[in-house]
Amino acid sequence: MNKPLVGVCLAVLLCGATAAPATAAGAERAVAPAVAAVDLAGTVALDNCSGSVVRVPGSQPGDPALVLSNGHCLESGFPAPGEVVVDKPSSRRFTLLNASGGNLATLRASKIAYATMTDTDMSLYELTSTYRDIESRYGVKSLELDTARPAQGRAITVASGFWKKLYKCTIDGFAHRLKEGSWTWKDSVRYTPDCKTIGGTSGAPVIDDATGKVVAVNNTGNDRGGRCTDNNPCEVDETGKVTVREGVNYGQQTYTLVPCVGTGNKIDLGRAGCTLPKPARGR
Known part of the structure; x- marks a missing residue:
């Protein structure tokens, strides 16, 4: 995962986003009228x-x-x-x-x-x-937050409040499953290599440049070419094939939220259409 940082600049763990071999991206949505350039406001x-x-x-x-x-x-x-x-x-x-x-x-x-x-x-x-x-x-x-799944090829900006920096690239594709250490994420967004996110960018909004809406939250990347280990997520496709993309970073889609x-902005996991994981019974 894109490492959270402790204190001034000590990297803890994780570094990036979530990915897997590119899957079909679905139909492209019509490009909305251009909005003001993406910045750090908010x-x-x-x-x-x-x-x-x-x-x-x-x-x-x-x-x-x-x-x-x-x-x-x-x-x-x-x-x-x-x-x-x-x-x-x-x-x-x-x-x-x-x-x-x-x-x-x-x-x-x-x-x-x-x-x-x-x-x-x-x-x-x-x-x-x-x-x-x-x-x-x-x-x-x-x-x-955008209500629709993002599309491959869209121009995006990862806006990091920690570093006060904008990372610009496009959506390269999607990972069916992204596995990192003990965790597995579904349908993760893979960025093109231009978004070289680093520790501290974890949690940054991934913003569609054309609409100005948030389509994902930045979370991890493969640091050193490792296979499915901490800081080195791997992509797993529908057949179980594992792909490692060293230096590539990922985010988690937010339309599901x-x-x-x-x-009143209250979280209700029982609402129609809500597919987010729910607490185990008794918790």
């Missing part, structure tokens, strides 16, 4: 990772805002395979950035609304601030 810096303030199409101005990052960026450490965290109290802090990467404010979480490293690598924090609070006080709008967000 991204956040965690103490060890990147993230962004996000909303779904149904989010309202008075709803508590949400911050998207990786499951492996949790303050409590990596969730175990099969583990799903829901509604866990948290007071984590995030540094909100403006378009050029300047620090605007410190935002605070009230809880971890959802997090897992099973099938995907995602964390979603609920903040003590609403979208209206953030926009009126700091002039920054949240980033919207949208159906799971209900009224």
